[in-house]
Amino acid sequence: MPPKKSKTPAASAAPPTHTRLWLMYPPKLITNPVIWELARKFPVVTNVRQASVTDEIGIVCLEIGGERPHVKAAIKWLEKIGIKVEPVEISVIES
């Protein structure tokens, strides 16, 4: 079944944004076509830059470009389905 189009926030005035993220997949999501689904649901451009998949974890470095509200909504959706999303600069907050 094709995925339902989700509501995306209005993006008219927002400037385009471009973000680099590490996605960490739990084992149950490793076989899912998550990035394909993401691109169907949100008007964003995705580009896989690096990936490593084992039985225990999937790690993907993904660039996402688009209007800022769409990018934010896409990240929120990734987190909602159980993927951990970190900026490429992980651990920006230190003790």
Place this chain on the structure above:
Amino acid sequence: MEKHAGFMKALKCRECGREYPLTANHVCEFDFGPLEVVYDYDRIRHSLTRASIQARPKSMWRFRELLPVAGEPTVGLEVGCTPLLKADRLARRLGIRELWIKNDAVNYPTLSFKDRVVSVALSRAKELGFTTVACASTGNLANSVAANAAAAGLNAYVFIPSDLEQSKVVNSLIYGGHVIGIKGHYDEVNRLCAEIAGKYPWAFVNVNMRPYYAEGSKSMGLEIVEQLGWRIPAHTVVCMASGSLLTKIYKSYQEAMKLGLAPEARPRIHGAQATGCSPISTAQKAGMDFFKPVKPNTIAKSLAIGTPADGFYALRVMKDTGGSAEDVSDDEIRDGIKLLAECEGIFAETAGGVTVGVARKLIASGAIPADDSAVLCITGNGLKTLDAVVGHAGYTREIRPSLREFEALLDAEEHAPARA
């Protein structure tokens, strides 16, 4: 090479080896691997000798050729050269022949090892022409950036989670910089700060300045080598948050050997975490070369990084050196803090309790042999994490101002000292 590069050669990707100019950049554009400073060791060998080091002022900058600034340092000139003390009483309690404590709980000016990395990051930031510096932090880093920026006359923006305890906020506010509280959970705050770092032309010490910043940690290892009489310790126990300190201590030992400052040795580097946030030690114990992210839940807030940026590299160092990793519960952390205080008169923050608790476990298991020698790296002061030990440090007994009551109290003591 840059026109004014000092003893630095380039920034280099740890993954693919691509080289980049010595600018404020931390990530490889090709594979997003972290960038690291590479040096001209042939030139350094002629300039950095035991004699030249010992002739310099007592601060971390006596190793300046191995720190990533092009010219003379301008920020944190008094940082470092903290005591390395022989901890005989603690050694007896932990059951090891020889034990040393590298005590950065008394580092200048903000009582944690962060002053080392921040003074390097800010010195380099000034060289690169930045006038505003920034960081996102929950404690020690915020204090250090605020203090060192104030002393250097730099504009500072410090981002903190809005629900941080008042005492920690005051420790940054007092220096007069901009302290911004961000509402939201950790991941949101983290992403916003990464965005701010990408948008504003500021020196974010642990983002775009990270390659320089992280190198500051090496000074702790280099000082240990010098203070041991130009010897690399057989075992070093280091607490792990991002894992960066552990990797840089090892790098400093390698550099000391490469430059002939210390004879060849095979140091073992051991990692310490809190059980409530132990992605690296869990992976090491399971024999994995990757870690799984966790949600931190520990009193050791300064180590509470669930997705450690240098976790992979810390695992590799432990594997390459034959080191081990362990983790300790909150109660074991408090026991570690008390043990260090009671044996050596050092009040460490929770991260210090982690290091002592893990050392105790590694000695008991034989991972650090009882007839060997070890150095424990203590990274911050206990006055910063009082909340963690309030109610666990013992209690006061109150009496009226009467000698009779005092002597009655002494009599009641099980081990009351004999009176003259």
